[in-house]
Amino acid sequence: MGKVASAPDNDGRRPALLTLSERLNELIASVYPDERTRPGYARLAKEIREKTGGGISGTYLWELATGRKSNVTIRQLEALARYFGVPPEYFFNEEVSRRVSAELALASALRDARIRNIALRANGLSPTILNAILAMVNEARRVQNLPDLTNRHGHQPNSREPED
Numbered sequence: 001m002g003k004v005a006s007a008p009d010n011d012g013r014r015p016a017l018l019t020l021s022e023r024l025n026e027l028i029a030s031v032y033p034d035e036r037t038r039p040g041y042a043r044l045a046k047e048i049r050e051k052t053g054g055g056i057s058g059t060y061l062w063e064l065a066t067g068r069k070s071n072v073t074i075r076q077l078e079a080l081a082r083y084f085g086v087p088p089e090y091f092f093n094e095e096v097s098r099r100v101s102a103e104l105a106l107a108s109a110l111r112d113a114r115i116r117n118i119a120l121r122a123n124g125l126s127p128t129i130l131n132a133i134l135a136m137v138n139e140a141r142r143v144q145n146l147p148d149l150t151n152r153h154g155h156q157p158n159s160r161e162p163e164d
Contacts, residue, residue: 021067023091027084028065030104033111041065047083054079 032038039047042058049055056076063069072080074088081088089096109115122133141148 019097020070020072020091021065023097024065024080026101026104027080027086030108031084033108048079052079052082054082056080
């Protein structure tokens with residue numbers, strides 16, 4: 001199969017391939033959030049081969065994850081995408097990558113029972129009360145110097161503005 005490529009930017013680099021390692025590492029961290037129990041690249045490559053039938057070695061996976069290599073084939077991308085449960089476009093399409101990253105962040109947050117409990121208990125509350133709770137959470141994030149998760153329109157990512 002052919003190599004995945006993108007148009008060079010102003011300095012001659014390939015921007016989509018520059019982020020391949022970041023995107024791969026995001027997927028690995030989402031599946032294995034605890035670094036202490038995260039498998040090594042050889043074991044992870046073996047799991048990928050067993051689950052998808054795609055051929056990728058531990059060394060090559062390490063090279064992709066560390067940015068030392070970026071010349072991945074379409075078959076390898078498809079195997080990675082199948083293993084991690086994301087569309088292949090995740091690796092080279094910025095819009096798809098942002099959407100999948102938001103979904104991964106949500107899934108990661110929902111691993112915490114306290115966050116799940118807050119979400120479940122908020123279900124059924126009026127839009128006005130939900131907005132008040134959201135304002136309190138945003139203020140708590142500000143006090144703890146956490147990043148603002150609202151977009152430029154003042155809405156939470158991937159959410160609809162509730163009606164009053």
